Amino acid sequence: MNGLAAGSPLEDYRSSESIHGLYEIDQAARAFVAAENARDNTDWAVAEPNLKTLVARCSVPLDTRWGELRLFAPDGRELRRKVVDVVCAKPVSGKRWTVSLRVSPTS
Template sequence: MADNGAPLLPSLLLITALFASAPTMASWSIENDRSTSDKHGLFEIRQEARRFISKENAKGLQQWDVLEPNLKTFVPRCAVPLKAQWTPKSFGLSRRSVMVICTAAIANVAMENWSVHVPVRPK
């Protein structure tokens, strides 16, 4: 027992669990965040943004690199192919981004459609 009378075992178990999960959290990346039957993966969302930027870069006006979408983003699986376009300036974002759009998500109570903004930067 600790000096305050609390058992040490629960505290030790919590600390052990935190240290054991650290390598898993450190190894997580957008490369591993793939679509499932319920959610659309950030990997595929970023890929759609990359396809859009590849076409834009081919125009030769300005060259862009695609960054990662917000890693906290969670959206339902899209039932139709994704679309992408420049995020309109009227959205008020502080930096240029590509808007990846799902016009029909799989049946779910929270969202019928969604868009994810993927930031870009000049090369």
């Protein structure tokens, strides 16, 4: 099970010579979360990447890891959100990039 709904718009966002596809980024994040869920007996689900995201093609395999977004509420409270970071250490052009995908417990 890849978690991608039939007819998902991500099917149309595959990698090209210069652009790394959101489909491949999504699949890397889903594989990471599935492995973590199996290892830790957890039930995390990963959200699809924002369709406006555009990154250079990665020339090395993607790296995935847990990350955290830190936001601040209007009253100054710090809010933290767990994410999966999909990282390219060596793109074909430009600087290294990270795409963070939200995760949430399914139960």
